[in-house]
Amino acid sequence: MTVVDEIAGVPAAAVAEPASTAEVADVVRGAAADELALVVRGAGTRQDWALPPQRLDLIVDLGGVCGLVEHAAGDLVAIVRAGTPLREVQEALRPAGQQLALDEPLPGATVGGTVAVNASGPRRMLYGTVRDLLIGVTVVRADGVVAKAGGKVVKNVAGYDLGKLVAGSYGTLGVITECAFRLHPLPAAARYVSAPAAGPDEAGRAVASVLAAQVVPSALEVDMAAGEGPLTVTALVEGVPAGVDRRAADLRKLLGEETEQAESPPPCWGTYPWAPGDVGIKLTCALSRVPYLLTAAGVTARLHDVPVRVRGSAGTGVLYAGLPGDTDPGVVAGVISDLRAATRAGAGHCVVLTAPPPVRTRVDVWGHVDGLDLMRRVKEQFDPAGTLAPGRFVGGI
Structure with missing residues (x-):
């Protein structure tokens, strides 16, 4: 096979560059007729996430399917083509x-x-996740048929909620070409209030005090340096200037004398604690178990003698951990095993989002997932021939 491009190290012989939903449908229909396996690509920022495709004939590049289709400002709704950069x-x-x-x-x-x-x-803490903001979607099915669900109004209960199904499916159920989103007003002012914490327990107390107060943060982040290094808790408050000033003052009282505040985010705010080529891990747990999970990450780092940096939303129980990409795969496997035990104890999960190939071959990146049989049945209904991103998702879906 002549290699034209690749996805996660797997070569493809061809790349299609459609410029509309109709052209995407034509491409997918042709691929289905020829029994070609395909993977969709946008900007390629997360092509190293999940697993490499088990087979790949065609890359469908959606860089040309871009632009704002409609902006209903009065309804706080926008319809956007899939290849459009968020910025x-x-x-x-x-x-x-x-x-x-x-x-x-x-x-x-x-x-x-x-x-x-x-x-x-x-900001998922205040505004919700993709699934919360997505109110409509246009998807090209595996047979090339265009399917639409949802609409241009926030309260739309007609039909099957296809948007929530394809969100997080890693392109295994259909090709997303357009999305309708619920919008929010831009805040007139924002303030980031940060405070150091001596350890996970102190960070947990700081988070609990903020959650119990009437400051309504848009985000509440914790950042723990590699190992059991220092922690920083940062709260973001947004709104009208007077209200932001008042809530920032309340946060300073709650978080102590060493509190710092700024109108711009601190370094590394909202970024993952790993670099390209490193091991990136998503950790979830119940809110009350965040201090425990931070402690477990520090103990795991010390036990395996490897730096583990943790950063994420202490206000929602969604954290991310990073390991150097040159860490021995056996060591990574041990770290993942320990972190999975910790997340299970905290009613959560541990998923390896990205890792070098030697680690992928050693570690089950998804771990145990409830409902896998149901997920396989859904995959069979949407893509019976298994041509959409085969093997990228949980359980080889």
């Missing part, structure tokens, strides 16, 4: 004083890619 969406909405309240941990990420992996950042 361009925000720029288009800003003149109307509105925003799509999704963070951009990886610069250049597109709308479709963000939905496909259900990515979210610090």
Whole structure:
């Protein structure tokens, strides 16, 4: 096979570059007729996430399926094509004083890619996740048929909620071409209030005090240096200037004398604690178990003698951990095993989002997932021939 491009190290012989939903449908229909396996690509910022495709003939590049289709400012709704970078969406909405309240941990990420992996950042605490903001979707099925669900109004209960199904499916159920989102007003003011914490327990107490107060943060982040290093708790408050000033003052009282505040985010805010080529891990737990999970991460790092940095939303129980990419795969396997035990104890999960190939072959990146049989049946209904991103998702779906 002549290699034209690749996805996660797997070569493809051809790349299609459609410019509309209709052209995507034509491409997918042709691929289905020829029994070609395909993977969709946006900006490629997360192509190293999940597992490499088990087979790959065609890459469908959605870079040309971009732009704002409609912006109903009065209804706080926008319809956006999948290949549009998130940053361009925000720029288009800003003149109307509105925003799509999704963070951009990886610069250049597109709308479709963000939905496909259900990515979210610090502000999920107030605004919700992709699934919460997505109110409509256009998807090209595996047979090339265009399917639409949802609509242009926030309260739409007609039909099957296809959007929530394809969000986080890693392109295994259909090709997302357009998304309708619920928007929010841009805040007039914002303040980041940060405070150091001596350890996970102190960080947990700080988080609990903020959650119990009437400050209504948009985000509440914790950042723990590699090993059992220092921690920082940062709260973001947004709104009208007078209200933000008052809530920032309340936060300073809650978080102590060493508190710092700024109108711009601190370094590394809303970014993943790993670099390209490193091991990236997503950890979830119940809110009450965040201090325990931070402690467990520190103990695991010391036990395996490897730096583990943790960062994420202490206000929602969604954290991320990073390991150097040159860490021995056997050591990584041990770290993952210990972290999975910790997340299970905290009523959560541990998923390896990205890792070098030697680690992928050693570690089950997804771990145990409830409902796998149901997920397989859904895959069979949507893609009976298994041609959409085969093997990328849980259980080889």
